[in-house]
Amino acid sequence: MDYESIVKIVSESLSEKRFKHSEGVADTAVKLARQYGWDENEARLAGILHDITKELGPDEQKALMEKYSITLDEDEKDAPKLWHAITAPPYISERFGVSEDVARSVRYHTTGRAGMSLPEKIIYLADYVEPMRDFDGVEKLRKLTFSDIDEAMKLALRMSAEEVRRNGKKVHHNTLEAIEFMK
Ligand SMILES: [Fe+2]
Ligand SMILES: [Fe+2]
Structure with a gap:
């Protein structure tokens, strides 16, 4: 399936705000791919698809879990x-036949993991600093993302863990392991 058809499906699967966010992630991922050395088309595809199942309800999510x-x-x-x-x-692999890099960068965009690949870091950070993002410290993280991707990952993972704790939630073990790994 060509990219434009995929974009159309994404736009029909998400609210306007989240679709715009996904476009921002795709654009940012392309810039990072050029800078650090990943295929631009792969980066764009992973960016546009990363949240494609985010607006499904719990029952639809559970149906996908069952299916896969x-x-x-x-x-x-x-x-x-x-x-x-x-x-x-698994959904985008089946429906669009995406590569392993694209699937894995989508898989770890929320928690990170120990030993992340470059594509995984690119989508994790593009999701964090795309132009619509606005939070305390976003400018600093954005700059760092384009100057030192590993330092940016360290900062982003720490910020993410802090935010989860602030919300009274448990930090996922993948995030804790990623923080340890990056030390
Ligand atoms: Fe997400
Ligand atoms: Fe996202």
């Missing part, structure tokens, strides 16, 4: 916000 034989771990069962990163990879 996904089992959630203890940190994921009560964290529906993480589910879209788990259901999207």
Whole structure:
């Protein structure tokens, strides 16, 4: 399927705001791919698709988990916000035939993981600093993302863990392991 047809499907699957966010992630991912050395088309595709299952309800998410034989771990069962990163990879692999790099960068865009690949770092950070993002410290993180991707990952993972804790939630073990790994 060509990119324009995929964009159309994404726009029909998401609210206008989240679709714009996804376009921002795709554009940012392309810039990062050029800078750090990943295929631009792959980066664009991963960016536009990363949240494609995010607006499905819990029952639809569960139906996808059933379909793709996904089992959630203890940190994921009560964290529906993480589910879209788990259901999207098999869904986009089946529907659009995306590469392993695209699927894996979508898989780890919410939690990170120990030993992230360059594509995984690019989508994680593009999601964090795309132009519509506005939060305390976004400018600093944005700059760092374009100057030192590993330092940016360290900062982003710490900020993400802090935010989860602030919201009274448990930090996913993948995030904790990613922070340890990057030290
Ligand atoms: Fe997401
Ligand atoms: Fe996102």
